[in-house]
Amino acid sequence: MFRIFAALAIALASTLPAAALERFTFPSIDGGTIDSAEWEGRPVLVVNTASRCAFTPQYDALQALYDRYRDRGLIVLAVPSNDFRQELSSDEAVKDYCEMTFGLDLPMTTITSVRGEAAHPFYRWLAEAEGVEPGWNFHKVLIGPDGALAGSWGSVTEPLSSAITGPIEAMLRPARG
Numbered sequence: 001m002f003r004i005f006a007a008l009a010i011a012l013a014s015t016l017p018a019a020a021l022e023r024f025t026f027p028s029i030d031g032g033t034i035d036s037a038e039w040e041g042r043p044v045l046v047v048n049t050a051s052r053c054a055f056t057p058q059y060d061a062l063q064a065l066y067d068r069y070r071d072r073g074l075i076v077l078a079v080p081s082n083d084f085r086q087e088l089s090s091d092e093a094v095k096d097y098c099e100m101t102f103g104l105d106l107p108m109t110t111i112t113s114v115r116g117e118a119a120h121p122f123y124r125w126l127a128e129a130e131g132v133e134p135g136w137n138f139h140k141v142l143i144g145p146d147g148a149l150a151g152s153w154g155s156v157t158e159p160l161s162s163a164i165t166g167p168i169e170a171m172l173r174p175a176r177g
Helices: 002-015 058-072 091-102 121-130 162-171
Strands: 025-027 033-035 044-049 075-080 140-143 149-153
Touching: 044 058, 058 075, 058 091, 058 162, 075 091, 121 149, 140 162, 149 162
Parallel strands: 044 075
Antiparallel strands: 025 033, 044 140, 140 149
């Protein structure tokens, strides 16, 4: 009897929809607030970043991805974090470095914790509801237009790889022609 109940519970759990994104706000590195309510109906790639990491050159690809798809609805959000001790000492230093070195104009938060008890509520939601926690800088998380987790990739997966662009393209608004 227990085996039947356990099998039924597993089968039901596997058919449940992913947890929908709660509403979160982030302080913007430009001042003001970044509100996840503005993401509704749009795919969002959220990436925890750092300025002094071997993966920092991925900023170029993140900007290229944003440039390629922003007119079709994609949001790319950079979340600078010092959780792995590779971020600059201030928000201003991060902003200046990213603008001057990579020409970034994609949305960016202030320096934010992404792991453990001090993690931003978005990252706590990812860990608790989805079992996803960044293992290093430049971990990428794709939130679908429905607010559900649509993908998660580690640092070594390049932002312009088909592993990431494929799912994004499937979620975008049609190109204007």
